[in-house]
Amino acid sequence: MPIIEINDINAPGLEIFSTLTEAQLRNELEPEKGIFIAESPKVIRVALQAGYQALALLCENRHIQGDAADIIERCPDIPVYTGSRELLASLTGYTLTRGVLCAMQRPLPRPLSEVLQKARRVVIIDSVTDTTNIGAIFRSAAALGIDAVLLTRSSCDPLNRRAVRVSMGSVFLIPWTWIDDIETEMH
Template sequence: MPVIHITHKDTPGTEVFWKLTDAQLRNRLHPAEALVVVESPKVIRTALSAGLQPVALLCEERHLSGDAADIVARLGDIPIYTGPRELLADMTGYTLTRGVLCAMRRPTLPTLDDLCAQSRRLVVIDGVCDTTNIGAMFRSAAALGMDGILLTRDSCDAFNRRSIRVSMGTTFLIPWTWVDDPLKDLRQRGFHTVALALRHDSILLDDPRLAAHTRLALIMGTEGDGLPNDVIDGADDVVRIPMARGIDSLNVAAAMAVACYQLRIKS
């Protein structure tokens, strides 16, 4: 495999790591050429094990025979760009986590029908634009037994570099796809919809009737505004988490983790 020692920011072939925007990486016109950028050795290993195809690696020189040595051995014949830490930080605009970035082919998302057909527990992320929250929500959903995630079109991309890193690569482990009309689409596919919101008519999360549903979709909204009123009004149930000390809400990722644990399929 070619190891290319870079000495300046504009080295040809490195554009994917510093120049391309998220929209350009997604490459809607040519989806087969779309890319994701994966950061840190642990997350790169997860992506490789999930079957992602590597395209190029950017790595601090010291990690080629150190933290990333096993990764380098798995990459095949792709370019590996390397240089000192300061140059790579100047190139990318931030200090690399554990000194390694890998550009990979973007995975193909499942269809809504396929994802729903193999799921009993889904999370719907409605309008969440914070990449850190998206990553944390994916990690919780994967860890707590959810079968898949649906994102509305106004949510941020789960394959955003920061979302991938915060999720610790679980964006590649739990199936997800986009959804246009969550309530209608899920009801047509036999799901009981549950909106997490503070409403006078809400029921408590630990109500045993909720976990008894064979197919259930938990709908989560944005950190500040929460879910739109039409989504809350249209859901089969509105649910709140029992809380103490006058506290009425949690961070959206924390709230989702609590709800996923309570509503998971208990085998």
């Protein structure tokens, strides 16, 4: 795909980076069409290495030949949108921490039995609603060698952009799934 210089923040294809909310990106009615946003070259590389599929890349001009060059080379069939730091901040509504965002295909939720199949050490996250806390829990779980993470549905999404960034990509490395109720699922 060619590199597309952004001249209009309302151009087609950019809505996944600008106007869609986290809930719209998740697409709970059609989960196979769900998307999440990975932020920073390091996190995007971890996601790609873990088998996640990139759909589109948004990066500052300076990263085309810099921090994003290997990602662009690795994903030659996706659109790569680029612009100045100021233009991208205007598009997304925030300054990009590391200058690169990647829209990625959201995986379907894993069955609980699959996540627990080989797990010996499991973390259960119950009603944690702060995205940075979710990311920090996943990052700590990876550092401690945790085998699986279970989240109650009242917890926030581990594939939220901020949670993914704070986890430094750990959310892609530890099997996880949603559970309805701790009491029911653990018996």
